[in-house]
Amino acid sequence: MRNTWIIAKRELAGYFATPLALVFIVIFLALTGAFTFYLGDFFGRGQADLEPFFRFHPWLYLILIPAVAMRLWAEERKTGTMELLMTLPVTTTEAVLGKFLAAWVFCGIALALTFPIWITVNVLGAPDNGVIVAGYLGSFLMAGAFMAIGACMSAMTKNQVIAFIIAATVCFLFTMSGLELVLNFFHAWAPPLIVDTVASLSFLVRFDAVMRGVIDLRDVFFFISLIAFWLFVNVIVVEVKKSA
Amino acid sequence: MTDMIVLENLTKRFGALTAVDDVSMTVGRGEVLGFLGPNGAGKSTTMKMVAGYLTPTAGTARVMGHDVGQAPLQVKAAIGYLPEGAPTYGDMTVQSFLKFIAEVRGFSGAEIGRRVDRVREMVALDEVFTRPVETLSKGFKRRVGLAQSILHDPEVLIMDEPTDGLDPNQKHQVRTLIKDMAAEKAIVISTHILEEVEAVCSRAVIIAHGRLLADGTPEQLLSRDGRHNAVVVKLAADTADPVVAGLRALPEVAAVNPLDGGPVNGVAAFRATPKDGRSIVVPVGDYLRSENVTPEEMYVERGQMDDVFRQITLTDQSEAVGDA
Numbered sequence: 001m002r003n004t005w006i007i008a009k010r011e012l013a014g015y016f017a018t019p020l021a022l023v024f025i026v027i028f029l030a031l032t033g034a035f036t037f038y039l040g041d042f043f044g045r046g047q048a049d050l051e052p053f054f055r056f057h058p059w060l061y062l063i064l065i066p067a068v069a070m071r072l073w074a075e076e077r078k079t080g081t082m083e084l085l086m087t088l089p090v091t092t093t094e095a096v097l098g099k100f101l102a103a104w105v106f107c108g109i110a111l112a113l114t115f116p117i118w119i120t121v122n123v124l125g126a127p128d129n130g131v132i133v134a135g136y137l138g139s140f141l142m143a144g145a146f147m148a149i150g151a152c153m154s155a156m157t158k159n160q161v162i163a164f165i166i167a168a169t170v171c172f173l174f175t176m177s178g179l180e181l182v183l184n185f186f187h188a189w190a191p192p193l194i195v196d197t198v199a200s201l202s203f204l205v206r207f208d209a210v211m212r213g214v215i216d217l218r219d220v221f222f223f224i225s226l227i228a229f230w231l232f233v234n235v236i237v238v239e240v241k242k243s244a
Numbered sequence: 245m246t247d248m249i250v251l252e253n254l255t256k257r258f259g260a261l262t263a264v265d266d267v268s269m270t271v272g273r274g275e276v277l278g279f280l281g282p283n284g285a286g287k288s289t290t291m292k293m294v295a296g297y298l299t300p301t302a303g304t305a306r307v308m309g310h311d312v313g314q315a316p317l318q319v320k321a322a323i324g325y326l327p328e329g330a331p332t333y334g335d336m337t338v339q340s341f342l343k344f345i346a347e348v349r350g351f352s353g354a355e356i357g358r359r360v361d362r363v364r365e366m367v368a369l370d371e372v373f374t375r376p377v378e379t380l381s382k383g384f385k386r387r388v389g390l391a392q393s394i395l396h397d398p399e400v401l402i403m404d405e406p407t408d409g410l411d412p413n414q415k416h417q418v419r420t421l422i423k424d425m426a427a428e429k430a431i432v433i434s435t436h437i438l439e440e441v442e443a444v445c446s447r448a449v450i451i452a453h454g455r456l457l458a459d460g461t462p463e464q465l466l467s468r469d470g471r472h473n474a475v476v477v478k479l480a481a482d483t484a485d486p487v488v489a490g491l492r493a494l495p496e497v498a499a500v501n502p503l504d505g506g507p508v509n510g511v512a513a514f515r516a517t518p519k520d521g522r523s524i525v526v527p528v529g530d531y532l533r534s535e536n537v538t539p540e541e542m543y544v545e546r547g548q549m550d551d552v553f554r555q556i557t558l559t560d561q562s563e564a565v566g567d568a
Contacts, residue, residue, distance in 0.1 A: 084331050
């Protein structure tokens, strides 16, 4: 655990040593703002909640999180620092966890910096702050799931662009799997069990519930187990790739 | 424990390519082993396996008694490893990079500062200490890599081309550093700069096509060159013929041949090559004195590492491993 923390600390410092952190946070804040106020019609709805704010998070994450995740491993392999890292006395699991945590915490920082909108909605009305806390928690968990997918894809290639595109595609499938667009494809031939399973993998469906303040432990468990699964695959990919 | 690194039948295949083929050897404390071979010979692959980065296809590598396959963390803790190209995290400053390495190496508190200061002095990083690594010159980057590898004062040091891309002064510094650490450690360096082997190594192995072709001291390898211990004599061209005939008649001398290019300014040069590679400088000198000939110049050749290298790596690849 100590090594995980040391690696995470180094990674996180790395974000802020480059323009990456600034660019990401500014764009994230600008886009959440734009989506909330224009597409979400924050004022016009006349309701004191953050539903129009949270509703667009899956779509923002779809683009922005693969962009943060793409460099996690691909860059290390490209510059050769992977060899340095993996010959230090750390296990692959510690390295995978450390890198993931740094990236996830970084997203958490960006998410936390949206706090002015929480203040705004409290000034304008009397929102249910419990629902908002649930929304933030759900958004953070979903960001983790996107990030775990992205980290795993980044380990598969030394080309960051390829890592980005594959990660965005996989994230897209997970996001959309609850919608008719995807489900119709399965309805035609698959038994209901499979259709339900595919639907249950959907980030949108899960997040929708959490966003409305319904924190079902199953949804929390879903995101956490998804993170664990992709990190587990990430460890395997790193092991396999470095020996080939 | 004298054998600090033990390789047993170490083999690595990438698909159909056998990069390292059944290599066995040991390295003990106090040795500086030069790992020689043409590009693509398997030097780096071998080092990566010992350092725990690549998993061997067959065979084992043991460092300080730990099998790299079974106890990779113990091996990695015991080794200082400089990967090829000395990769470092470019966006970190030298200071924060070395601090990070110290933390990962298990140091804490004030010890981190002590360790970092120690290597900062050893490899002379003062003037760039607070600059991001990516802004440094190639020579400094390599020294940062070097600093990283010796930070924990490891018993075993493995360095893949530590002086590649350095200027002559920097090369000299790095070699001095290696020599200074040699007594306490087992050091393996790979290189294709052959002068380096003579400059720092107590032992050299030559590897080509993944196979170990020669193993011995630099002196032993040099003795494989036909010119090893040959004596070159330069003397006035008009007095040369009887002397050459006399030298040819000496029992220790195999042949006497004029050097390429013929006489220059009335001075002819000849090379007397010995039988069996033994030193012939004494009999040649005695003969010249007995004939009252004063040579313009006379010196012993040691042989060329380049020639030995070419001879070993270009000839029969299936040649068995033998002590030189």
